Amino acid sequence: MNCFLAPLYYLWKLYIGLVFVITLLLFYPLLFVILQFEQLKPLSFKVNVVWSRCIRIFCFYAIEITGNTNIQKEPCVIVGNHTSYLDIFLLYSFLPKNRFLFMGKSELLGYPFVKTFFKRLNIPVDRNNAMKSGRAFIKARQELNEGWSIALFPEGGIMDPTSKLFPFKDGAFQLAKSSKSDIVPMTFMNNFRLFSDPVYMLYPAMPGLVKVHIHNTIKKEEVIQSDIETLKNKTHRLINAYLPQE
Helix, strand or coil: CCCCCHHHHHHHHHHHHHHHHHHHHHHHHHHHHHCHHHHHHHHHHHHHHHHHHHHHHHHEEEEEEEEEECCCCCCEEEEEEECCCCCCCCCHHHCCCCCCCEEEEHHHCCCCCHHHHHHHHHHEEEEECCCHHHHHHHHHHHHHHEEEEEEECCCCCCCCCCCCCCCCCHHHHHHHHHCCCCCEEEECCCHHHHHHCCCCCCCCEEEEEEEECCCCCHHHHHHCCHHHHHHHHHHHHHHHHHHCCC
């Protein structure tokens, strides 16, 4: 069946890519100006929320949030599974009142337009360079102290085009412990069905209802008292429990 639908899936991926590029070009001048001034940095988050909503509208994605819909506005470490680029685009729509920065792979700096605002607003991590990686985590702790939450995907990237949850890396949990921050786990329940990575030709992409479950916050008191392995295992179990076991 997927062989017959694959051309339609790929056309939809191309369409989403086109929407992303056009909206990026529209918002780019505003973001570029805002990011020249450190005091305007919080405004950039509001721009990204509007951008996220535009992508949702033009790509026909509605959202459904279950679980803990009243997250405190204090800085926290946000962790989730990662099976789709929708996880990034739409997180602003899920948490429009909880300003956050992404920690993401430095490979994104290879894209000219993305490079400018990702490097200035978010935190690139070069996993192949221990010194640069350490600096990124120091930067993340500073941003937490300044009132920004930090969003990470502890699997380390899109590992698989299905709902399978891979083992977590330590970074997100080390950051939470070292900064004495709450952890907010999130499960993106069906993004892998709505927009799979374009490199997977036979995997689906279509409009639809995006579902996310926000788990109860792991409070900083528990974070401080628990070791890294315990925090990793607990968060992994929570997120995996709301994924289809295919």
